[in-house]
Amino acid sequence: MRMDGLVCKRLVKEEISYTNEAKAQEEKVQRMEAQAEDFYVLRKQKEVLQESKMMVPDCHRRLAKAHADLLQLLETEEDLAESEEYKEARNVLDSVELEG
Known part of the structure; x- marks a missing residue:
């Protein structure tokens, strides 16, 4: 549980x-x-921008999967609800806001 919580964080x-x-x-x-910068420098910076923008949805997909995995783990291990690891994992789960 601890590793799954750390992955989400x-x-x-x-x-x-x-x-x-x-x-x-x-x-x-x-x-x-x-500032009308050099065409080639500007083009390269636009490529960097596109790469940065592509990373956001990819990261969000991985976060959604880790969130679902942790939720499933907590549901199957409810008998451990009093353990510190379970409580910490529940706190992590509750703190993650998934949008879109």
């Missing part, structure tokens, strides 16, 4: 990081466009 952090990275890259591309 890590994936939440990853998703936030990729989302922030994509926003920052988008702002950078917009600045570069406004």
Whole structure:
């Protein structure tokens, strides 16, 4: 249970990081466009932006799967409800917000 909870926590952090990275890259591309930067440099930065944007849904899919796996594990191991690991896993599960 502990590992599944840690996986969910890590994936939440990853998703936030990729989302922030994509926003920052988008702002950078917009600045570069406004400053009429070199075409090839701008094109490369747009490629980086697309890669960053692609990572967000991939990470979200992995998070949704880890969330479902942890939920299933908790449902099958309800007899351990008083253990610290179970409580910690339940807290992680409850803290993860899955959207879309």
